[in-house]
Amino acid sequence: MPQLPKLPFSPKFLLFVPVVLVLIIGVYTSFYTVEAEEAGVVLRFGGYHSTEEPGLRFKIPFGIDQVHKVPVERLMTQEFGFGTPGATNRSQFREQTNEQEAEKQMVTGDLNAALIEWAVQYYIRDPQDYLFNVRNPDETLRNASESVMREAVGDRTVDEVITFGRQAIEAESLLKLQALVDKYEMGLQIDQVQLKNVNPPRPVQSSFNEVNNAQQEKEESINKANGEYNREVPKARGEAQRRISDAEGYAVQRVNEAEGDAAKFNALYTEFTKAPEITKRRLYLETMTKVVPVMGRKIILDEEADQFLPLLNLDSRTPLSQ
Incomplete structure (x- = not known):
C-alpha cells in the first residue's frame, strides 16, 4: 500500500494564518455604506463621535467604531387603533388586537365614548438626539401621541369630535405633540396628525349614522337654498336697476324735449312780437x-x-x- 507524502509543517505557519484572517476581517469590516435617505451615526468606544453623510465610509474595525444608520429622509408613520401589515417602520402599529382596541377607545368632554383611529407622520430631524436623548424614542412618541389625542378629544363634545371638529383636533394635536417632542429633545419633526376613522361606540353607531345623515341633508338643503338665493336675488336686483335706469333715461329725455319745445316757443314768440x-x-x-x-x-x-x-x-x- 503506497504511503502519502508528508507535508512540511512549521510553527510559523500556524501563527501566519490567524494574522491573515484578522487582517481580512479587519479590512472587510472597515468599510460601510450609508444609503441616500440615511445618516450614519458613528460611536467610538460607545460614545458619540460623528454623523456621516450618504456614501461609502471608513470606520475603525474590531468594535472600536459602531455605526447606527438612521433614516433621516424617510417619512415615518405610526398608526393608532389600526395597523397596516408589512410596514417598514417597526413601531408603526401594534400587532395585538386588544391593544389596538384600547388605543382607539376615548372619552369625550360630555362623558360620551368614541372610537378614534389616527396616524402620525414624522421625520427624524436630529439623529444624535433621536438615538441618545430618549431610551426608546418610537415608543415614547406613541405614548406622547396617545396622550395628546386623548386630551384634544376630552376637550370636545362627541358631536364635535365625530362631525365638524376633526380639523381642529388634528391642528391642536400637531402643535401639542411637536411641543412635547421638542421638550423631550427627541430629534423628531412632526409632519402631520391625521384622523382616519372617528365613530361612536358600536351599539349606537346606527343612531349616530341616522343623525349624521339628517345633518348632511340639512346642510344640503341649506346650500341649495343659498344657491337659489344667490342666483335669483342678483337677477332681480339687476332687473330692478335696469328699469330704474330706463325710467331715469326716459325722464331726462322728456325733460330735454320739454325744455327744447319751450325754448322753441320762446324763440317764436320773440320773433312774433317783433313782426x-x-x-x-x-x-x-x-x-x-x-x-x-x-x-x-x-x-x-x-x-x-x-x-x-x-x-x-x-x-x-x-x-x-x-
Whole structure:
C-alpha cells in the first residue's frame, strides 16, 4: 500500500494564518455604506463621535467604531387603533388586537365614548438626539401621541369630535405633540396628525349614522337654498336697476324735449312780437309745406268760381278728391 507524502509543517505557519484572517476581517469590516435617505451615526468606544453623510465610509474595525444608520429622509408613520401589515417602520402599529382596541377607545368632554383611529407622520430631524436623548424614542412618541389625542378629544363634545371638529383636533394635536417632542429633545419633526376613522361606540353607531345623515341633508338643503338665493336675488336686483335706469333715461329725455319745445316757443314768440304779420305768414307757409305733400291729389278752386268742370281732366283715370 503506497504511503502519502508528508507535508512540511512549521510553527510559523500556524501563527501566519490567524494574522491573515484578522487582517481580512479587519479590512472587510472597515468599510460601510450609508444609503441616500440615511445618516450614519458613528460611536467610538460607545460614545458619540460623528454623523456621516450618504456614501461609502471608513470606520475603525474590531468594535472600536459602531455605526447606527438612521433614516433621516424617510417619512415615518405610526398608526393608532389600526395597523397596516408589512410596514417598514417597526413601531408603526401594534400587532395585538386588544391593544389596538384600547388605543382607539376615548372619552369625550360630555362623558360620551368614541372610537378614534389616527396616524402620525414624522421625520427624524436630529439623529444624535433621536438615538441618545430618549431610551426608546418610537415608543415614547406613541405614548406622547396617545396622550395628546386623548386630551384634544376630552376637550370636545362627541358631536364635535365625530362631525365638524376633526380639523381642529388634528391642528391642536400637531402643535401639542411637536411641543412635547421638542421638550423631550427627541430629534423628531412632526409632519402631520391625521384622523382616519372617528365613530361612536358600536351599539349606537346606527343612531349616530341616522343623525349624521339628517345633518348632511340639512346642510344640503341649506346650500341649495343659498344657491337659489344667490342666483335669483342678483337677477332681480339687476332687473330692478335696469328699469330704474330706463325710467331715469326716459325722464331726462322728456325733460330735454320739454325744455327744447319751450325754448322753441320762446324763440317764436320773440320773433312774433317783433313782426306779427310776417311771423304769421311764415308759420302758415311752413305748416302748409308740411301738410300739402301728404294730402294726395287735390284741386283748389277760387271761391268766386261757379263750377270746376272746365278744369276737370276727363281723360285722366285717376279719381279726384275735393
